[in-house]
Amino acid sequence: xxxxxxxxxxxxxxxxxxxxxxxxxxxxxxxxxxxxxxxxxxxxxxxxxxxxxxxxxxxxxxxxxxxxxxxxxxxxxxxxxxxxxxxxxxxxxxxxxxxxxxxxxxxxxxxxxxxxxxxxxxxxxxxxxxxxxxxxxxxxxxxxxxxxxxxxxxxxxxxxxxxxxxxxxxxxxxxxxxxxxxxxxxxxxxxxxxxxxxxxxxxxxxxxxxxxxxxxxxxxxxxxxxxxxxxxxxxxxxxxxxxxxxxxxxxxxxxxxxxxxxxxxxxxxxxxxxxxxxxxxxxxxxxxxxxxxxxxxxxxxxxxxxxxxxxxxxxxxxxxxxxxxxxxxxxxxxxxxxxxxx
Amino acid sequence: xxxxxxxxxxxxxxxxxxxxxxxxxxxxxxxxxxxxxxxxxxxxxxxxxxxxxxxxxxxxxxxxxxxxxxxxxxxxxxxxxxxxxxxxxxxxxxxxxxxxxxxxxxxxxxxxxxxxxxxxxxxxxxxxxxxxxxxxxxxxxxxxxxxxxxxxxxxxxxxxxxxxxxxxxxxxxxxxxxxxxxxxxxxxxxxxxxxxxxxxxxxxxxxxxxxxxxxxxxxxxxxxxxxxxxxxxxxxxxxxxxxxxxxxxxxxxxxxxxxxxxxxxxxxxxxxxxxxxxxxxxxxxxxxxxxxxxxxxxxxxxxxxxxxxxxxxxxxxxxxxxxxxxxxxxxxxxxxxxxxxxxxxxxxxxxxxxxxxxxxxxxxxxxxxxxxxxxxxxxxxxxxxxxxxxxxxxxxxxxxxxxxxxxxxxxxxxxxxxxxxxxxxxxxxxxxxxxxxxxxxxxxxxxxxxxxxxxxxxxxxxxxxxxxxxxxxxxxxxxxxxxxxxxxxxxxxxxxxxxxxxxxxxxxxxxxxxxxxxxxxxxxxxxxxxxxxxxxxxxxxxxxxxxxxxxxxxxxxxxxxxxxxxxxx
Numbered sequence: 001x002x003x004x005x006x007x008x009x010x011x012x013x014x015x016x017x018x019x020x021x022x023x024x025x026x027x028x029x030x031x032x033x034x035x036x037x038x039x040x041x042x043x044x045x046x047x048x049x050x051x052x053x054x055x056x057x058x059x060x061x062x063x064x065x066x067x068x069x070x071x072x073x074x075x076x077x078x079x080x081x082x083x084x085x086x087x088x089x090x091x092x093x094x095x096x097x098x099x100x101x102x103x104x105x106x107x108x109x110x111x112x113x114x115x116x117x118x119x120x121x122x123x124x125x126x127x128x129x130x131x132x133x134x135x136x137x138x139x140x141x142x143x144x145x146x147x148x149x150x151x152x153x154x155x156x157x158x159x160x161x162x163x164x165x166x167x168x169x170x171x172x173x174x175x176x177x178x179x180x181x182x183x184x185x186x187x188x189x190x191x192x193x194x195x196x197x198x199x200x201x202x203x204x205x206x207x208x209x210x211x212x213x214x215x216x217x218x219x220x221x222x223x224x225x226x227x228x229x230x231x232x233x234x235x236x237x238x239x240x241x242x243x244x245x246x247x248x249x250x251x252x253x254x255x256x257x258x259x260x261x262x263x264x265x266x267x268x269x270x271x272x273x274x275x276x277x278x279x280x281x282x283x284x285x286x287x288x289x290x291x292x293x294x295x296x297x298x299x300x301x302x303x304x305x306x307x308x309x310x311x312x313x314x315x316x317x318x319x320x321x322x323x324x325x326x327x328x329x330x331x332x333x334x335x336x337x338x339x340x341x342x
Numbered sequence: 343x344x345x346x347x348x349x350x351x352x353x354x355x356x357x358x359x360x361x362x363x364x365x366x367x368x369x370x371x372x373x374x375x376x377x378x379x380x381x382x383x384x385x386x387x388x389x390x391x392x393x394x395x396x397x398x399x400x401x402x403x404x405x406x407x408x409x410x411x412x413x414x415x416x417x418x419x420x421x422x423x424x425x426x427x428x429x430x431x432x433x434x435x436x437x438x439x440x441x442x443x444x445x446x447x448x449x450x451x452x453x454x455x456x457x458x459x460x461x462x463x464x465x466x467x468x469x470x471x472x473x474x475x476x477x478x479x480x481x482x483x484x485x486x487x488x489x490x491x492x493x494x495x496x497x498x499x500x501x502x503x504x505x506x507x508x509x510x511x512x513x514x515x516x517x518x519x520x521x522x523x524x525x526x527x528x529x530x531x532x533x534x535x536x537x538x539x540x541x542x543x544x545x546x547x548x549x550x551x552x553x554x555x556x557x558x559x560x561x562x563x564x565x566x567x568x569x570x571x572x573x574x575x576x577x578x579x580x581x582x583x584x585x586x587x588x589x590x591x592x593x594x595x596x597x598x599x600x601x602x603x604x605x606x607x608x609x610x611x612x613x614x615x616x617x618x619x620x621x622x623x624x625x626x627x628x629x630x631x632x633x634x635x636x637x638x639x640x641x642x643x644x645x646x647x648x649x650x651x652x653x654x655x656x657x658x659x660x661x662x663x664x665x666x667x668x669x670x671x672x673x674x675x676x677x678x679x680x681x682x683x684x685x686x687x688x689x690x691x692x693x694x695x696x697x698x699x700x701x702x703x704x705x706x707x708x709x710x711x712x713x714x715x716x717x718x719x720x721x722x723x724x725x726x727x728x729x730x731x732x733x734x735x736x737x738x739x740x741x742x743x744x745x746x747x748x749x750x751x752x753x754x755x756x757x758x759x760x761x762x763x764x765x766x767x768x769x770x771x772x773x774x775x776x777x778x779x780x781x782x783x784x785x786x787x788x789x790x791x792x793x794x795x796x797x798x799x800x801x802x803x804x805x806x807x808x809x810x811x812x813x814x815x816x817x818x819x820x821x822x823x824x825x826x827x828x829x830x831x832x833x834x835x836x837x838x839x840x841x842x843x844x845x846x847x848x849x850x851x852x853x854x855x856x857x858x859x860x861x862x863x864x865x866x867x868x869x870x871x872x873x874x875x876x877x878x879x880x881x882x883x884x885x886x887x888x889x890x891x892x893x894x895x896x897x898x899x900x901x902x903x904x905x906x907x908x909x910x911x
Contacts, residue, residue, distance in 0.1 A: 040859065040871070040874065040875060040878070041875065041878040041879065043864065044875040044878070044879065045708050045875070046875075046879045047879075066864075067781065067863060067864075068862075068863070068864065069860065070859040070860050071601070071859075073601045073604060074601060074859070074860060076604060077600070077601070077604055077606070077766065077769075078769055078860075080604070080606075081766070081769050081770045081773070082769075082773055084773075085773055085774070087773075098604070101604050169586075171581060171586075171587060171594070173587075173594060173595070173597070173598035174581075174594065174597055174598055174601070204585075204586060205480075205503060205585070206502075206503050206582055206583075206584075206585045206586050207581065207582075207585075207586030207587055208471075208578075208581060208582045209577065209578045209581045209582060209594070209597075210468075210578075211878075212468060212874070212877040212878055213468055213471055213472070213578065213582055215877075215880070216468070216472050216475075216877060216882050216885075217472070217475050217479075217582075219882060220472065220475055220476055220479070220481060220882075221481035222475050222479045222480055222481050222482075223480075232880075235880050236880075239880075333598075334414060337414065337587055337590070338414075340586060340587045340588065341587055341588045341590065
């Protein structure tokens with residue numbers, strides 16, 4: 001009977017697959033000399049990991065396992081969830097807006113790398129040195145110069161009626177550039193930031209859940225201006241040879257994002273983790289950051305690729321202290337939602 | 343006679359349960375229930391418990407009560423329910439004529455259309471949103487065409503960034519679900535009753551309301567419940583196409599608390615509220631469905647050719663309907679596919695190119711690996727979710743004890759739980775497990791199975807309920823045991839629903855992203871993860887090409903599921 005045969009076939013298939021699965025699923029942490037939890041785009045084919053990790057492995061003759069754990073928020077979540085029985089040695093991707101949460105959970109072991117002296121003071125965003133910075137960038141509005149001839153020069157300019165329905169933003173509740181922009185407006189306008197948002201609302205086409213959707217809509221020509229990074233135009237120049245998309249620095253300044261990594265408290269391979277933190281500050285690691293992570297390296301001695309001439313450097317950079325964010329974020333977001341949902 | 347024909351045979355159901363049948367059912371259900379407890383309730387519980395305890399581990403309802411008193415959250419909950427209700431209504435109304443065509447007529451390319459209806463389901467929301475923007479948007483195909491045609495300076499159609507856009511996109515995702523589920527059920531119902539009613543003078547809407555509707559109501563409710571819960575949990579579509587946070591849902595907040603604010607306590611408490619609401623909806627719907635079901639003769643039968651029907655005036659209306667539906671379903675998908683054949687040549691110039699397809703098909707590249715991973719995991723998920731869902735649906739249709747409705751809702755619950763919460767639950771719960779599961783192929787298959795099996799249940803329980811108990815009694819009187827009855831009689835009768843269930847399980851697994859992103863490792867990159875990576879590195883054309891490949895492979899898989907199912911009988 002065909003029916004019986006197909007049942008036997010299906011069962012055989014399931015068994016075969018389960019066995020292959022078991023063989024495949026060797027438990028991590030036994031062969032490796034270092035385990036890093038990183039966000040997905042760091043690990044991706046075009047990300048920094050495929051370039052920098054082999055260098056480190058060769059230098060110390062070790063095996064490194066980089067585990068991709070979704071986005072930066074999820075990386076920290078995972079380490080918090082595993083607090084009692086840590087698996088990772090290094091947590092990668094804690095930025096200045098997430099820092100206080102990481103410190104509050106006490107999942108990190110501070111470490112002072114001898115190479116820190118190479119790093120500019122303004123980028124050392126964690127006084128406790130639990131998190132060591134490895135790259136940074138500025139949030140910025142990117143616009144299509146074929147459509148917008150007189151771009152805005154300040155946050156206030158963005159509210160001008162000539163940009164009616166021409167801006168795509170991201171939701172601060174679900175995206176890190178979105179959160180960065182909300183903090184940016186708070187850094188500039190203080191308590192009156194909701195007034196600013198009221199003026200800005202008519203010019204927004206939509207607010208997306210993440211950077212990817214917003215930027216996709218922007219390149220599809222749905223709106224000529226989008227919230228992104230100052231380093232977006234270099235990408236278009238490097239790979240598409242176009243200077244059509246440009247980033248804006250504002251009179252009030254641009255909000256900065258600094259990304260760092262830290263050693264997990266109770267890390268199984270703490271010595272190797274220290275060596276890795278030293279390594280990320282050396283030129284071997286730093287010179288790969290620009291073209292793989294599309295951020296600035298923290299080591300100023302590293303020269304930037306030619307396409308980075310399209311990334312404007314803001315004269316003023318803005319930042320709200322981590323503790324202040326931690327204390328007020330919920331209030332700010334609620335106030336923001338009240339304004340935008342009107 | 344408002345309930346329609348066939349209500350008379352309802353009482354017989356209760357008598358047909360012997361002790362042996364009960365034992366048989368219990369044995370059948372033991373495996374699936376163990377699976378649910380281990381791979382759904384255990385991880386879910388370990389996360390939700392966090393929302394109910396304070397930092398010292400004591401039970402504390404403070405967070406929960408605070409949320410329930412907060413007007414901000416109450417308004418969000420209200421909107422979430424309202425938009426889900428309207429979207430469901432629209433999807434059901436749009437779905438019925440399609441289901442009618444597929445179940446009552448035979449035509450060339452029917453298998454093709456059936457496979458097509460499951461496609462929207464597998465697409466990650468980011469691809470759907472980009473497809474919509476590229477077709478319906480201000481700079482989309484439709485508006486540019488009209489501007490060209492009438493020489494307009496401004497885009498004439500403002501479809502997106504409004505409440506209507508949310509409904510349109512939800513209809514895109516969900517009315518195919520209605521078509522698929524209702525038609526696989528409807529085609530087993532003999533048209534004799536309708537013909538009899540027609541010969542007695544019933545016609546048009548009256549005939550539909552009094553005879554046809556009561557017959558298909560269980561399947562209609564099944565699909566409506568799925569659609570409702572889907573819209574209840576939807577968020578990227580609502581946020582982007584609705585034009586921003588004006589239209590914000592519960593899921594956005596859970597997402598934010600769990601992923602951005604990293605406030606697992608409040609996130610869990612809110613997820614608990616959402617889960618509880620889902621449970622109530624499911625329970626309510628299961629009760630209605632039980633009331634609406636009545637057993638009937640089920641068989642396959644010859645269907646008339648569609649061409650003869652289409653020549654009648656009513657047929658023209660249906661043709662028009664199909665054209666409109668094709669625009670809603672196909673246009674956004676075709677736009678994605680067409681875009682994928684482009685290559686940027688600088689200065690916003692595009693050229694037609696096969697560049698991306700060459701890369702995807704290159705055996706050394708990471709893309710083919712992702713395609714194979716996705717297909718393999720989806721196949722495993724289907725093979726696991728199909729028996730689990732089928733057995734649970736079968737058991738559910740047979741049990742009549744007090745509280746069995748609630749138990750059904752409890753079994754259905756995974757459908758109402760956000761996959762972010764599920765993923766977090768897996769991470770938290772299995773770190774103390776004797777063997778490593780996160781980051782292995784098991785975690786992905788189990789999580790996907792948990793997300794998919796409720797769909798299998800919904801598709802099949804309507805069909806099992808429709809079966810006349812007299813059939814089983816006849817079989818038993820001829821000496822057939824419980825297993826024989828189940829395997830040789832009842833299962834073959836619900837074949838078309840089994841196929842539909844398998845197609846959904848496969849599609850859900852292939853398209854899943856949120857839980858996958860938390861649980862996979864480098865060797866297990868799937869197509870949606872690859873799409874996410876491509877977009878994250880500014881590569882929209884590549885992402886669309888990957889989306890097109892996803893659609894193609896699913897389409898082929900659905901066709902073969904259909905074909906394999908057809909030969910099984």
